[in-house]
Amino acid sequence: MAKVGENLFDGEAASITLPGTEGVFQVLAHHEAFISELKKGEMRITSPDEEMRRVMLPQGGIAEVSHNQVTVLL
Numbered sequence: 001m002a003k004v005g006e007n008l009f010d011g012e013a014a015s016i017t018l019p020g021t022e023g024v025f026q027v028l029a030h031h032e033a034f035i036s037e038l039k040k041g042e043m044r045i046t047s048p049d050e051e052m053r054r055v056m057l058p059q060g061g062i063a064e065v066s067h068n069q070v071t072v073l074l
Helices: none
Strands: 015-020 023-028 034-038 041-046 052-057 061-066 069-073
Touching (some): 015 034, 015 069
Antiparallel strands (some): 015 041, 034 061, 061 069
């Protein structure tokens, strides 16, 4: 996950839950590729060992899912 001038998270995740403009959605391993607009809200990252990290998105952005990775740009 990146914000201009800083990297907020870089690592492996079992799942990621994001606040899309059309509703909250979850991405798991090998998810179909897509791009979605994000709104302000909470992103939840669950690690492979089931630890959950919460990150507040202070503004909208874009999520891209492709090649078994998620890129979030704010």
